[in-house]
Amino acid sequence: MLELGVKFLLSYFIGSILGSSLMGKIYGGVDIRTMGSGNAGGTNALRTQGLAFALGVIIVDVGKGAIAAGLIPGMNIPFIPEDPEVSRTGMIFCCAIAxxxxxxxxxxxxxQGGKGAATLIGTLLVLSPAMILPLLLVWIIVLVIFGFVGLATICAGLFTPIYLLITQSSLDGPLFAYCISIALYLIYTHRSNIHRMKEGTEHKNEKMMIFHRKKHD
Incomplete structure (x- = not known):
């Protein structure tokens, strides 16, 4: 269990490095958590700082998820022996979650961080890379139809277990459980977005909507 505990903590520490904070230092001390929605993720970065800043945030946040799921589980750490009682699959998922x-x-x-969508994408790049393109396609379709980034993210999350059910004849149990957790987690972290959509106050990206009609005086 020592190996699992150490690698879980290491993955958590890596996950705690926020792309928005790193980019903020490059941009002279900008803290987007004090701007816009107050979220540390890529959407708020795009709204408050622009495309280049947001891309940097997303690259870091996706990258750390991929590192945690892809590199940390197999890492040889000095003085920490490999635990034969811990499954390698379990190790990977624990590091991804961390x-x-x-x-x-x-x-x-x-x-005080973000909602974790980009980091989840990073973990899925390792756990199920074939899922990424369909996942992004669902996200884009929902965004261009409805204009809500939060709704697009929730729908993409809900699609992950559905994708496995459609594409796998022999279901990967641990991955399916992880995807169910992703769907529930994204609903939970976007509950404020859901509330604002119900109230009609959620920010809508009308530039991305293919069916948006300009209002005329």
């Missing part, structure tokens, strides 16, 4: 937890509750930034 990186997302680090992003949402980062110890370096007063436990």
């Amino acid at each position: 990186s997302v937890m680090g992003h949402v509750w980062p110890m370096w930034y007063q436990f």
